[in-house]
Amino acid sequence: MARDARADGAFVYAVRTTGIYCRPSCPSRRPRPESVEFFAAPAAAERAGYRPCKRCTPQQADRQRAAVLAACRHIDTHSDQRLTLRTLGRKVGLSPHHLQRLFKQIIGVSPREYQEARRLAQFKHGVRNGRAVTTAMLDAGFGSSSRLYEKSARHLGMTPARYRKQGAGLAIAFTTFATPLGKVLLAATPQGICKVSLDASASRLEAELRAEFGAAAITRDDRKLEPYAKTIAGYLGGSHAGLDLPLDIRATAFQRKVWNILKSIPRGATRSYSDIARRAREPSAVRAVATAIASNPVALLIPCHRAVRKNGDLAGYRWGIERKAALLAQEKKPTKTRA
Numbered sequence: 001m002a003r004d005a006r007a008d009g010a011f012v013y014a015v016r017t018t019g020i021y022c023r024p025s026c027p028s029r030r031p032r033p034e035s036v037e038f039f040a041a042p043a044a045a046e047r048a049g050y051r052p053c054k055r056c057t058p059q060q061a062d063r064q065r066a067a068v069l070a071a072c073r074h075i076d077t078h079s080d081q082r083l084t085l086r087t088l089g090r091k092v093g094l095s096p097h098h099l100q101r102l103f104k105q106i107i108g109v110s111p112r113e114y115q116e117a118r119r120l121a122q123f124k125h126g127v128r129n130g131r132a133v134t135t136a137m138l139d140a141g142f143g144s145s146s147r148l149y150e151k152s153a154r155h156l157g158m159t160p161a162r163y164r165k166q167g168a169g170l171a172i173a174f175t176t177f178a179t180p181l182g183k184v185l186l187a188a189t190p191q192g193i194c195k196v197s198l199d200a201s202a203s204r205l206e207a208e209l210r211a212e213f214g215a216a217a218i219t220r221d222d223r224k225l226e227p228y229a230k231t232i233a234g235y236l237g238g239s240h241a242g243l244d245l246p247l248d249i250r251a252t253a254f255q256r257k258v259w260n261i262l263k264s265i266p267r268g269a270t271r272s273y274s275d276i277a278r279r280a281r282e283p284s285a286v287r288a289v290a291t292a293i294a295s296n297p298v299a300l301l302i303p304c305h306r307a308v309r310k311n312g313d314l315a316g317y318r319w320g321i322e323r324k325a326a327l328l329a330q331e332k333k334p335t336k337t338r339a
Contacts, residue, residue: 003026
């Protein structure tokens, strides 16, 4: 029912009334449950007399998924090498263009982005296990320190040396305050806000902050952050139309693209995950869009509550569906003017 592409290859479903079988991610209209029959593989569905769907071509799903997974395995074992689409395509029997399209459709990112993520993961594993930054850098396939620092600035949120020390030396101030939606925690570095989260318990929010930022120097500073807190509290009370505050957050290029789209959605309006994927020019990457939205570290400032299901229903929200509904209802009210 969720059209989850991760289930492609695990089974197919057939529709008795049409005589057609599809893969789980097929975009076609969902049939009545009583008309559905499940099979472990396309061949089993065809033996039962069903024809493959021309829209999702389920008879190719196993082959395509296997090729993409083979490409992933090759990248995993050769992350220190420069791998072109042509090289990968030859390894798995697909043209470069076809591999790029299938890879993004199934994995959610391009082969190049996947390799960069694997390299960075290998680097992180190396420094966590005591290797020098330079050694871990070369082992992971980064040809130069400038290349590593370029990637780490976006993905680690700190320099490689600081990451090796688990963020030691990073100064973060935080405050908590009450709102109609419960407690809000706001945390900031000297550069800007790095975290906004909501919960019923301020102590739980603080514990999560300290766990997330590990060895950073975290101190409570209500006075310093009071202007930011007042802006957010006013927004939740309906007296501010926007939340244009400085941010200090790191993101991949795709995450930043999705977050910018969220920020462009007008107050009180919503967009479906598929709408956001189309605006990001990645119409098949709906699941990747949902993942990018879920990884948003600054609730409210990047309005992930404005993302809904295709039918308009409220989907999962990290801070609770009730808060999501309350936020959308609040935004639909006229903005209050200050005396």
